[in-house]
Amino acid sequence: MAVVALALPAAAAASVHSVASPAQTAAAGAVGPTGATPDQVRQALNATNLGVTGAGFTVGVLSDSFDYLGGAAADEADGALPPASQVSVLKDLPNPNNPAGTDEGRAMMQIVHDVAPGAGLDFYTAFVSQQDFAAGILALANAGCRVICDDVSYFAEPFYQTGVVGNAIQTVEQEGVIYLTSAGNRDAVGYQAAWNPIQTATVGSTVLHDTQDFGNGSPTQTVIIGGNRMEPRVPFVVQWNQPYGAVTSNLEVVVFLNNVVVATVTGNGRDPSILFTLPQGNTYAIAVQNLSGPRSRPHQRGCRQQF
The missing domain is CATH 2.60.120 (Jelly Rolls)
Known part of the structure; x- marks a missing residue:
């Protein structure tokens, strides 16, 4: 099964978004070489006067894994993720697995938490199969996720027709879900x-x-x-x-x-x-x-x- 997942590695994302990151001691207006800190992200959002925190919403994330490498409990304890009561893992990648999980899903959830600290977070692995990927999209929507995002694509997804994953996306969008997916960097390649x-x-x-x-x-x-x-x-x-x-x-x-x-x-x-x-x-x-x-x-x- 050929899969490509485009996102920051979990370790890199954690170093940027973890509340324990030394980068957070930087001045509010200075973004360091490792990227913006959570406080800087929130400051940028506040400057737009949107006044939103994500409270009352649940965001669903599909990626390779959530806690394959361990460390999720520490992220929930130190604020890199919401408290455990606001995080639900509907299905994680079995361990062991080939390819192994890198917890990119948890890295994505850390980013969502930086942007919308009041939102709940749900996760479903997209690395089992296309059919299970589609099932995960429907499961997240059924669990109440109003926004769903993924960073996964399968090379065998159809170019000339709508496949099982595309059908699932269309289904949840018709139910009012906002669905966001990575487009990749392939464009005209x-x-x-x-x-x-x-x-x-x-x-x-x-x-x-x-x-x-x-x-x-x-x-x-x-x-x-x-x-x-x-x-x-x-x-x-x-x-x-x-x-x-x-x-x-x-x-x-x-x-x-x-x-x-x-x-x-x-x-x-x-x-x-x-x-x-x-x-x-x-x-x-x-x-x-x-x-x-x-x-x-x-x-x-x-x-x-x-x-």
């Missing part, structure tokens, strides 16, 4: 086009058939993966506009390094999605060919990459 096939093309000694023309008759797209990344391998997703569970075309991704095939990944014949990873620090040429079925519009998207 990808490729989308109508299927424009080249009948036959040769790359090195490999012959491709019914392969996508990426422009000017080129059967490949160059992808540069820098060498200064946290993860040793970088994930990619290719999707096309056919329904999940009922594809009629079967695409295949062929990856070249110096005109030599280093990876071939074929669709599963059921879903319009191909997920693969590549080692960092190389320049690749990627081809997409249609093995069978009608021609589709592919959406090739690298989740962390540079084209």
Whole structure:
């Protein structure tokens, strides 16, 4: 199960937002290199004359884990989180788990508490599966959360249709819940086009058939993966506009390094999605060919990459 969660690591967030942080001794107008303190956040909010504290509201948070690493009780005791009576964990990440939890959810809740110190906080892990992620959204809404936020996305979430998570979000929004989700930092880091096939093309000694023309008759797209990344391998997703569970075309991704095939990944014949990873620090040429079925519009998207 491939998951990307974008948020501050729990330790980093705690050092910024914990009431025990030395940064809080800084002058009210000076934000240190570790970020704003809770008092500075509240001062900025008070300057807008909003006069709100979050009292009477409950905010739901979905992330990897809440207390996988321990320390939640200390946060509740020292004020980094509300008292335990105002914090409810509907479901935490099982321990042990692969990947392990980093308690980003608790870090998010510390930030919410800085902004809205009077609000109650509920948590539900989003790291079990897409289906359980969706169940968590509904559970938080049913528990009374008026605002729900997450920092999780699944690479296999559909690009061309609404998936189970999107359906759950739409359901709670129709009930009046405000839902906030991380958009990520990917923006235009990808490729989308109508299927424009080249009948036959040769790359090195490999012959491709019914392969996508990426422009000017080129059967490949160059992808540069820098060498200064946290993860040793970088994930990619290719999707096309056919329904999940009922594809009629079967695409295949062929990856070249110096005109030599280093990876071939074929669709599963059921879903319009191909997920693969590549080692960092190389320049690749990627081809997409249609093995069978009608021609589709592919959406090739690298989740962390540079084209």
